[in-house]
Amino acid sequence: MSSDDEMTLSEVGKLRRSPSVDSIPLSQMDSDPTTTSADSDMPKVSKRKAKNSEGKRKRAKKATAVIKDEDNEDEDVPLAQREGSPKKSTTKKSTSKVKVEKESVSKKTNSKKVTPKKEEKESSVDAEAAAVAAAEEEEEEKYRWWEQEDVDGEQKWESLHHNGVIFPPEYEPLPSHVKLYYDGKVVNLPPQAEEVAGFFGAMLETDHAKNPTFQNNFFEDFLQVIKECGGCNVEIKDFNKCDFSKMYTYFESEREKKKALSRDEKKAIKAEKDKLEEPYKTCLLNGRKEQVGNFRIEPPGLFRGRGAHPKTGKLKRRVYPEDVTLNLSKDANIPEPPAGHKWGEVRHDNAVAWLAMWKENIADSFKYVRFAANSSIKGLSDFKKFETARQLKDHIEEIRKDYNKMLKDELMQNRQMATATYLIDIFALRAGGEKGDEEADTVGCCSLRYEHITLKPPNKVIFDFLGKDSIRFYQEVEVEKQVFKNLRIFKKPPKQPGDDLFDRITPPMLNKQFQNYMKGLTAKVFRTYNASKTMQDQIDLIPNEGTVAEKVVKFNAANRTVAILCNHQRTVSKGHGSVVQRISDKLKEMVWQKLRLKKMIIELDPKLKKKDPKYFEEINDLTKEDEEHIHKAVIERQKEAAHKRFQRENEKLKVEDQELLPESVLKERLEKIDELAQEYAEELKSNKPIVKKTDTVEKLKAQIEKIETRIVNTTFQLKDKEDNSEVSLGTSKMNYIDPRLTVMFSKKFDVPIEKLFTKTLREKFNWAIESADDNWRF
Structure with a gap:
């Protein structure tokens, strides 16, 4: 697909509201023409059972393949390939066969009398028993939760054992010759204040440290820490009289020393770090070993934030065990806190999927230690998210019909509700919400203000606002005439810049309305649905021809269309050129x-x-x-x-x-x-x-x-690099496009999955790789 074939956001919007598309019955529009009617009509639970049986059958076959019957040389040949045997065997037969042969192996190994004639046979049995154990171990490691019949439920776990969290090392004071200077005088700071000064000193030449807001916030918190420590030998009042250059030089020299380390020295340091962290990397979830995500407590430092954040530069204070709440089974051993400390609280709440939490001081919100992206808990969460988005295709026609009718409603609140739903559905806007004075001025659909849209008759709208992470959303799009008319009404005097455009509705009101159509439906589900549906439509346009490299470029072009729809932009990196x-x-x-x-x-x-x-x-x-x-x-x-x-x-x-x-x-x-x-x-x-x-x-x-x-x-x-310099493909691929679409593309177009998913994403979406085939459709 050439760059000329890419869709703008406005064109994607046209596609979303095109009568030719909306008039096609959903059963025809979203079903795979290559799928048999019997398969497409199969209830979801039945499909899951079928997959479950198939998974068990494959695993049983793998297990039996290592148990060779001496009287039957055909044993290692798959059943489907044996002469005169049926093409498929049932799960019960496979599993019972494993059980019988395991018992047979057990009886042989437990025999007390071993004659010389049986020695060779006995050693073979030992090898077979080891193979069975290896197969069982592999089976345990590869827990296929997506094949279970009950993948839902409020209870997140039955048992949870873990080793707690790792705290950052205690502060080591700077050498005596490295000091902060104030108006030319040496400042002897208490250790806690010296650490904070060092945070700024290490960043002295960065863009952050040159930002006035960053400087003011840092200086305010720095003075507060000095006050808490009882002051120092010099009274500090003016930030501009502070000289952090000696600190900066010291930190730069330390950085250069680290760079100059040999490869083996770096390996030794990493090995020591890995050894320290090893006990914290995994936990036992329902008796199975699972990866833990962020098991490290965040170290203290200066908050940077994204975009023009008003709190940039403020001090992220050190977190102590007394601030941390652990969550594990009642019968689990409680990890020992660092010497001289105790845990803030220990809970046994199996309705939540976190291992530890603490409150951070910047946004006064909670931080959590959760399961890793490749864990069954996180995988289940992703699976349910994408399945909810898939369910929306059964309701989207009714929703669109209703909000198009409500666009002309006499009640202003209903008109605003319908117009907001249209913008969320067609242009993938986020719902938006209330923002405090100390948060970045980012907005979504419901929090759009008078100045964020410009109307160009007869039906063009220019959106210009800061979205999530302070990323600018700037698009000129065409809208339905009634939507244009409504927006003009919403901007009528006495409204003026600073006033809310949608002043009669809120995101909770929208989401409550959506619940009438489908359980679990929120504004965010529309983004996931439209991103995945757009990706499916774009893949359908790609011809299955050319080299792997050509196919990858076409896949990335499709991904880019979704990223543009979702406004997943990024600034061109410094190293791009x-x-x-x-x-x-x-x-x-x-x-x-x-x-x-x-x-x-x-x-x-x-x-x-x-x-x-x-x-x-x-x-x-x-x-x-x-x-x-x-x-x-x-x-x-x-x-x-x-x-x-x-x-x-x-x-x-x-x-x-x-x-x-x-x-x-x-x-x-x-x-x-x-x-x-x-x-x-x-x-x-x-x-x-x-x-x-x-x-x-x-x-x-x-x-x-x-x-x-x-x-x-x-x-x-090279083309890919240039085309994607200002668009973030990763965000939509990781969070909004159903990963089974990527897997389907990989299998259907013979493109190695490694070309489409990084190692991290392959681990995160292993459930999709294992469950989707080349005919899967969103």
Whole structure:
């Protein structure tokens, strides 16, 4: 799909409200034409049972595959492939077979009399028993919760055991020569105040520290901490007289020391850190080992916030065990708090899915230690979220019919309700809510103000406001004429800038109205539904052709359409330009390699140039200046790689207490690179590449084919980088697009899932990878 084929938000909106789309029965619009009617009509519980049986059948087959019956050589052959056997076996038969054979193994291993003739057979049985145990262990580790019949319920767990949380290390005072200066005088700060000053000193050259709001908030809290500690030797009143430069220099030198550590030293530090954290990384949930998410208590520091946050720069205070509430089973061992401390509270609440919580001081809200993204608890939460969004397709036609009718209602509140629902449904606006004076001025649909929309007759609306995370939402869209008329009414005098546009409704009122259509329906569900439905529609437009790289680019273009719909923007990263330049240079180098190989072919067989002039028409595309620049880049990179390799080898030898490589080894390697540079210089001068004796036309053509494939893939990679520089694909892919759509695309289009999901997302959405096939539809 080319960039010309991408949809703007306005076009997506048109698609959402298009009569041609809305008039199609939902059963036809959302069902898979390749699915049989019998399957599509299957009740949801029955489908889950079928999946459950199929999952058990597969696992039983895997278990029985390792138990080989000596009297039947056919035992390891899958049942479906055996001659004269049925294609499928029932779950009961498979599981009973495992049970019988396990009992058989148990009886053999428990036999007291072992004759010499049976020794060989006995050792085989031991191996089989070990294999059975391994299969059972694997089965336990891969808990397939999505195949269970009851995946819902208020109770989150039956038993929960964990080791608590990790607290940040205690503050270590700075060396005596590192001080804060005030108006040229040395300031002797108490440790607590010195720590806070250090937070600012470490950030001295960042954009945050140059922000006046950040400075004012920091200075106010810094003075408060000094007061709490009983003051210091200098009275500090003016932020501008504070000199943090000595602190900044010290922290920078410490950072450089860390960077200069050898790879083995860094590995040793990481290994020690991992060993300390290992007991906290997992917990026992209903007897199964599950990953824990953020098991570390947040360290103290200066709050940064997103966008123009009014509290940026304020002090995030240190959290102590007395501030922390633990949640675990009644029969679980309560973890020991750090010496000299005690836990704030210990609960046994199995209706919540958190392990610990504490209150932070910035927003006066609670922070939680929860299960990891790849845990069954979090997976179940995601599953239910996307299933709720899928259910909306059964009600969306009725909802749209009702709010279109209500757009002309005589009651102003109903008109506002209908107009807000339209904007939430068609343009994926968030519902919005009340904001306090100490929060960033971000708004959603219900909290839009007079100044946030501009009306352009006959039916265009310009939205311009700060959305979630202070990301600007700026779109010019076309709306239904009645919606335009309503918005004009909502802006009529005496309303003026600063006044609410939707002054008769609130998000809770909207959500309460939505509950009349469907249990669990909220404004947020509309975003998930429309994001996933849009992705499904975009995937349906993609032809199943081209290379994997081409398919990935088309998938990302579809993902980008959803990201634009949901306003998932990002600022262009500082390193974007250098990344694009690096890829462009890489492309030029590959083109040079390809042309050089073609010149070699001509050197081997000059007649080929006349036989196939089109194949060789590009050999002079690069100028001598381009080639010289490429030669220089190749040689510099090879020299840099030689230095790094030499350093790594010596680091390894040092750890192993072996003699280090002498500098002469590096010198010899660099001399070979210099010889290559000389060859390139001669080639540039003569315009004739140096051909080796082992080179043949066939070998060179095979190399050219490989390089051309790499050129195509890298070209798509470059296009992807440029197209997605200001759009965040990850947010919609992680939170709004049903992951089973990505899995379906992977399987249907033969694209490795690794190309679409990062390792983290593959772990998070393992349930989707295991449950969706190439025919799955949202």
